[in-house]
Amino acid sequence: MTNVLAFSVFGVEWQFLKPFIVIGLAFGGVYALSGVGLVVLYRATGVLNVAFGAIGAAGALIAYYIVNHTSWPNWLAYTVCVVFGGVVNLAYGMVFGPAFARRDALVKMMGTLGLALILLGLMAWRAPAGGAFARFLPLGTSNTHYVILKTTVSLTQIISIVLALVITIAVTIFLRVTNLGTAMRALANDREASAMLGVPVRRVEAAAWFGSGLACGAAGLILPDLITSLDYSALTFLVISSLAAALIGRLRSLWVTFLGGMAVGLAQSVLSPYARVSAYRSAAPFVLAIVALLYLSRRRVVTMSRTAN
Amino acid sequence: MQAECYSTPSFAEVNSGPRYSNVGAAQALIKAGAKKLAIASPDTISAYADGGPALVAKAAGIPVKIFPTHLPVTDATSQLLQMYQFAGDGGGILIDFTPDTAPAFMKAAEAQGIVNKVLWGSSTPIANTLMSSQFSPEFDGHLWIDNEFSNVDPSVGPDSALMFQVLSKYAPKIAPQAFAQMGYLDGKFAVNALMSIKGAITAKSYNAAVVGLKDQKTDILCKPFYVGNLAYHIPNNTNIIVDYKNKNVVVRSGCTNFQPVDKAIAQTRIWEKKYHLNGQ
Secondary structure, three states, X not given: OOOOOOOEEOOEEHHHHHHHHHHHHHHHHHHHHHHHHHHHHHHHHOOOOOOHHHHHHHHHHHHHHHHHHOOOOHHHHHHHHHHHHHHHHHHHHHHHHHHHOOOOHHHXXXXXXXXXXXXXXXXXXXXXXXXXXXXXXXXXXXXXXXXXXXXXXXXXXXXXXXXXXXXXXXXXHHHHHOHHHHHHHHHHHOHHHHHHOOOOHHHHHHHHHHHHHHHHHHHHHHHHHHOOOOOHHHHHHHOHHHHXXXXXXXXXXXXXXXXXXXXXXXXXXXXXXXXXXXXXXHHHHHHHHHHHHHHHOHHHHHHHXXXXX | OOOOHHHOOOOXXXXXXXXXXXXXXXXXXHHHOOOOEEEEEEOOOHHHHOHHHHHXXXXXXXXXXXXXXXXXXXXXXXXXXXXXXXXXXXXXXXXXXXXXXXXXXXHHHHHHOOHHHOEEEEOHHHOOHHHHHHHOOOOOOOEEEEEOOOOOOHHHXXXXXXXXXXXXXXXXXXXXXXXXXXXXXXXXHHHHHHHOOOOOOOHHHXXXXXXXXXXXXXXXXXXXXXXXXOOOOOOOOEXXXXXXXXXXXXXXXXXXXXXXXXXXXXXXXXXXXXXXXXXX
């Protein structure tokens, strides 16, 4: 009997494309989760944290050590990974945040680059990559598989997608209905006025640093399982795709950031089976970000040109 | 083709190198029934390393596709799926990576449930108990690893036993594997060359002694090692095939010559007979 759903997309059969869609959505979930964390932090503090990936990678390495060299239960190791992200982010924000508070966004971002380089150096010193063995941090959920539309999907991949969605919903509600969330939005709109109105700036910033750090730790926990490797440099620079997602959201909209993250993950993965463009798929996040920014800014350009005329 | 330093007169490696180790693995996979062959190596050496097994596949009339891989690998699952989609069920997937990279593909294969759907070939670096302890029993019976040296086991013979003693004394934290066997053999043959010098030991006399090395027997190699005054050297051109079983490495098939589809191998065999380099 002929399979009526057999068709090809630009020369690649649909049956061959489906696994890449699943992989792309799973990666997209991680990028969306990280992107939302980046946007929340940026809006509350004005800091674009490029150390996101390094913090997540460091947390993952600590979890690896706990799983493989102690008798602690795995769930504790995973918790440490997530909390590590929150604590390191918070510590950086509390120590260096005030010093950079009145500097422009580029200087603030460069400060976090310093943190990323320090963490990379520490990881290279204490857990050098290469040599005779590889490190893994497989999650127990990867042993559970489902077959959806004749494609194998692991529970980890499902969690990655669902977690990003749940976090985006939760953060959206949090920002709207809680006092702390309202204070964060106030800071994002006008920091000086918020301070004068009595918003506890340092406390609100601390919450933003810690909360975004938790997202960073969660991403650091899931990514090694998705890429089947705990290579800290690969993990650190993979999260650059999250920056693209945040840019697509214009560092403002959580939902556009979420959709941007999913689109980035999908684009990178779905390009894999196309031999002619596969080598360029690592550029996909930034091409998407540029296209999105141009498209989303088009009304502003038209308005400016009309005003000029 | 990339010009590799070890294809010049001044280098006589004790190992086979990635190209010929891949040749051995490809031969074994085709003999085991693989009808298609997907090969992956680091992109920096892919043209050289994968050219050999590609010749073997073409000589056997088997479709072959090469997947140059940029390191570090950030998405082993995607590449593995592409290789599996090309090779198909019952096809051959040949991976040529060191133990810090190969596991990413092997883990991805486990996660995707395709370990027992294809025949897995590999070059030497994963033929050790460090790897077998991680990937056995999932990969038991599914691997055709070309091992350029004897099994890493002190009971194989006196050289293997001495290598383990040296490692234990001077490098206890280093896991025994093919690279340790390579280093041991380099040291053994260098000492043999030095010991053969009559008179002053100079750069000239040492170089002459190295070139004069032939019929160097060891339990770590299938055939005696040699150097000789040749345009290039491939003295290690006969390997064994190993697999994993119960977290150990076991021999699947004994010493097997590389097929002379590669012109360099064919020429090497002619030289070996002509100059009686390794007991022939």
